[in-house]
Amino acid sequence: MFAYHRRxxxxxxxxxxxxxxxxxxxxxxxxxxxxxxxxxxxxxxYLIQNLQFSxxxxxxxxxxxxxxxSTKPDSVLALFKxxxxxxPQLSSLVKTYPKILSFDPNKTILxxxxxxxxxxxxxxxxxxxxAKNPLFLSQSLKNTMTPCYNFVNKFLFSDELTxxxxxxxxxxxxxxxxxxxIKLLRQIGVPKSRIALTLRHWPCTVIGSPTIFEKAxxxxxxxxxxxxxxxxxxxxxxxxxxxxxxEEKVDLxxxxxxxxxxxxxxxxxxxWCMLASVDKIETVMKYFVNHMGWDSLVVAKNPILIxxxxxxxxxxxxSVLQFLESRGLIKEGNTWISPFKATEKVFLxxxxxxxxxxxxxxxxxxxxxxxxxx
Numbered sequence: 001m002f003a004y005h006r007r008x009x010x011x012x013x014x015x016x017x018x019x020x021x022x023x024x025x026x027x028x029x030x031x032x033x034x035x036x037x038x039x040x041x042x043x044x045x046y047l048i049q050n051l052q053f054s055x056x057x058x059x060x061x062x063x064x065x066x067x068x069x070s071t072k073p074d075s076v077l078a079l080f081k082x083x084x085x086x087x088p089q090l091s092s093l094v095k096t097y098p099k100i101l102s103f104d105p106n107k108t109i110l111x112x113x114x115x116x117x118x119x120x121x122x123x124x125x126x127x128x129x130x131a132k133n134p135l136f137l138s139q140s141l142k143n144t145m146t147p148c149y150n151f152v153n154k155f156l157f158s159d160e161l162t163x164x165x166x167x168x169x170x171x172x173x174x175x176x177x178x179x180x181x182i183k184l185l186r187q188i189g190v191p192k193s194r195i196a197l198t199l200r201h202w203p204c205t206v207i208g209s210p211t212i213f214e215k216a217x218x219x220x221x222x223x224x225x226x227x228x229x230x231x232x233x234x235x236x237x238x239x240x241x242x243x244x245x246x247e248e249k250v251d252l253x254x255x256x257x258x259x260x261x262x263x264x265x266x267x268x269x270x271x272w273c274m275l276a277s278v279d280k281i282e283t284v285m286k287y288f289v290n291h292m293g294w295d296s297l298v299v300a301k302n303p304i305l306i307x308x309x310x311x312x313x314x315x316x317x318x319s320v321l322q323f324l325e326s327r328g329l330i331k332e333g334n335t336w337i338s339p340f341k342a343t344e345k346v347f348l349x350x351x352x353x354x355x356x357x358x359x360x361x362x363x364x365x366x367x368x369x370x371x372x373x374x
Contacts, residue, residue: 046070047062051087061098065099072101072102077101083127093131148173152172155195169203172199177209181210194229194232197233216236216240235267235274245278253266253281256285256299266303284314288305291318292318
């Protein structure tokens with residue numbers, strides 16, 4: 001049989017009936033994938049042609065969404081385009097949430113967009129919010145989005161500020177956890193002003209599981225942060241980050257020579273330091289330790305340095321200070337801290353303008369180095 005089968009495959013002019021008879025069930029199954037790949041499903045074709053996905057990506061997405069004609073996906077894409085979505089943004093959106101192509105645009109999507117528009121959102125705001133977290137479009141406007149919006153607005157007293165909160169974290173208008181988590185904060189004495197601060201700047205702090213949130217609150221309190229302070233809110237935001245990310249940052253600081261006690265001390269002084277990205281921490285530490293020659297513990301004692309902009313503050317100011325040191329105008333070997341912390345006005349007054357003969361050269365040096373990329 002194998003010989004006949006081989007002959008059938010190699011001889012295209014062989015009688016079709018004879019060829020069919022020579023095919024066993026197993027050989028049919030073996031060649032079936034080639035037939036499928038030559039005739040992709042409608043969904044895969046649509047995703048490739050209309051959203052520029054690769055065949056592999058389109059095939060993967062087709063396991064989550066399937067349609068037999070273009071009516072609904074065409075109308076969904078057309079609706080988003082009327083609000084300013086570009087083709088690359090639409091591709092990214094569908095890749096993130098392919099189910100969206102199966103929504104009824106007028107019944108499921110449009111009412112939510114109109115709701116946000118009625119609260120002051122612009123078209124560009126809608127693009128930002130939908131692109132960041134399209135899951136809210138699957139939620140009930142009446143039973144979920146509206147109550148969640150009103151809850152946040154109750155603390156922020158403004159549609160404008162509430163919209164900024166949503167732009168920061170779209171999940172705040174559909175998560176079922178903020179009310180319970182905020183209730184816990186109120187019970188331990190966090191004032192409404194600090195809760196408003198959280199909802200305005202770090203709304204994602206309160207959208208997670210109450211069990212995880214309660215644990216984070218406990219850890220922050222045990223470290224010594226007081227619930228009535230802004231530091232408490234910032235530390236809590238850092239503590240509800242994914243555990244793996246927190247540990248990655250801890251390991252990074254330890255790589256630069258910080259002990260556990262030093263890290264805790266730095267966190268207590270300035271909890272924002274644990275909100276910096278891993279790349280930002282690495283770059284700042286590398287600059288101060290390797291380029292400036294500082295001991296890493298100097299940064300630990302002044303953790304605010306980690307949050308300063310390398311491009312706009314650290315590099316241009318360091319260039320001025322190094323110039324002054326080379327001319328003997330400031331003490332050599334000094335580890336400068338206050339110049340980096342000072343406002344720009346104070347820095348220019350104390351380290352640029354006060355040196356009359358060199359001021360123009362210093363100002364030029366300062367401005368040139370402000371354009372250096374991080």
